Amino acid sequence: MPVITRASGYCLAAANSPLEPREIDLPEPSGEDVIIEVAGCGICHTDIGFARQGIPTRHPLPLILGHEISGRVVAAGDAARGWLGQSVIVPAVIPCGKCTACRAGRPTICRTQFMPGNDGDGGFATHVRVPSRGLCAVPDNLPAALTLDRLSVVADAVTTPYEAIRRAGLSADDVAVVVGAGGLGGFAVQIAAALGAAVAAIDIDAARLELASRYGASLVLNAAAESEKGIKSAVRSFVNLSGRAGIGLKIFEMSGTVAGQATAFALLDYGAHLAVVGFTVQKLELRLSNLMAFDATAGGNWGCPPEQYPHALQLVLDGKVQLEPFIERHPLDNAAEIFEAVARHELKSRAILVPGPVDVSAG
Ligand SMILES: [Zn+2]
Numbered sequence: 149m150p151v152i153t154r155a156s157g158y159c160l161a162a163a164n165s166p167l168e169p170r171e172i173d174l175p176e177p178s179g180e181d182v183i184i185e186v187a188g189c190g191i192c193h194t195d196i197g198f199a200r201q202g203i204p205t206r207h208p209l210p211l212i213l214g215h216e217i218s219g220r221v222v223a224a225g226d227a228a229r230g231w232l233g234q235s236v237i238v239p240a241v242i243p244c245g246k247c248t249a250c251r252a253g254r255p256t257i258c259r260t261q262f263m264p265g266n267d268g269d270g271g272f273a274t275h276v277r278v279p280s281r282g283l284c285a286v287p288d289n290l291p292a293a294l295t296l297d298r299l300s301v302v303a304d305a306v307t308t309p310y311e312a313i314r315r316a317g318l319s320a321d322d323v324a325v326v327v328g329a330g331g332l333g334g335f336a337v338q339i340a341a342a343l344g345a346a347v348a349a350i351d352i353d354a355a356r357l358e359l360a361s362r363y364g365a366s367l368v369l370n371a372a373a374e375s376e377k378g379i380k381s382a383v384r385s386f387v388n389l390s391g392r393a394g395i396g397l398k399i400f401e402m403s404g405t406v407a408g409q410a411t412a413f414a415l416l417d418y419g420a421h422l423a424v425v426g427f428t429v430q431k432l433e434l435r436l437s438n439l440m441a442f443d444a445t446a447g448g449n450w451g452c453p454p455e456q457y458p459h460a461l462q463l464v465l466d467g468k469v470q471l472e473p474f475i476e477r478h479p480l481d482n483a484a485e486i487f488e489a490v491a492r493h494e495l496k497s498r499a500i501l502v503p504g505p506v507d508v509s510a511g
């Protein structure tokens with residue numbers, strides 16, 4: 149393989165400025181580090197948070213953003229030689245594996261974690277350097293409709309809802325309510341349906357709801373057209389008709405909006421579980437005592453432990469989670485304008501930046 153010494157990408161030089169092209173040096177990796185030739189990197193709302201909402205990156209700017217990466221290992225340190233040539237998905241959160249949190253089975257709260265595009269240069273680039281621990285191997289022979297660049301969204305948009313659903317203990321006995329059927333929510337609906345749960349989706353966008361109904365939601369509710377009371381009673385009827393014996397709704401807040409969070413919280417009922425997956429800096433006033441009154445639980449998750457990635461990937465490889473209707477791919481060269489379009493909420497699907505020509509042959 150040719151020696152890679154430079155990468156080109158798009159960096160955030162300062163908050164509230166457009167992404168700028170940037171060249172970086174890529175010294176030969178040592179130890180367990182690898183260099184990945186990026187196949188695709190999804191744009192996440194966390195990136196928008198760094199660039200536009202005053203959320204600081206842990207590594208000082210300028211920094212190449214992007215933490216939703218798939219690609220191929222093209223250089224490896226001594227301790228990572230086995231990865232050479234392997235196609236991989238890079239976990240959005242790469243835990244250290246050694247600290248108290250990691251040893252206690254809570255790797256997503258590891259304080260010495262490495263998140264590409266936050267702790268170091270990320271995946272809006274031709275190449276990225278990451279630790280090899282936690283990499284998720286992707287088979288060379290992919291199903292016909294899939295390509296490695298498309299699988300980048302497994303790094304975050306699929307695995308983060310997957311982990312929320314796993315922690316909720318969702319089973320075929322349960323009813324899942326997904327609030328916000330956009331990027332993450334579209335995958336959450338499919339994962340919940342794949343586990344056999346009865347799934348309701350709530351959004352304010354009719355097109356998203358239509359998509360959710362085609363990919364696993366048996367009930368869709370438009371929060372722009374229904375009152376909170378109307379939504380609650382529709383969900384209650386859905387639970388009764390579902391024939392599911394599970395105790396308590398499993399509610400997944402994926403919208404990252406105050407309105408979505410208010411709807412999700414209002415749905416709390418006896419024994420319910422509320423998982424917060426979407427992010428907003430805005431605040432919401434609510435009666436927290438409802439948790440006590442309903443003997444309910446609420447939780448959140450920062451990404452997904454690397455050991456869960458193969459399970460989430462398998463759902464995609466098995467066709468139980470479809471990517472194509474929920475993604476759109478763009479050349480990395482257009483990173484700056486696509487990033488602005490995402491920030492302005494103009495795109496309907498998860499945007500993936502693809503270095504080099506965008507292959508339209510598959511999918
Ligand atoms: Zn993200």
Ligand SMILES: [Zn+2]
Nearest residue numbers: 244247250258
């Ligand atoms: Zn750790």
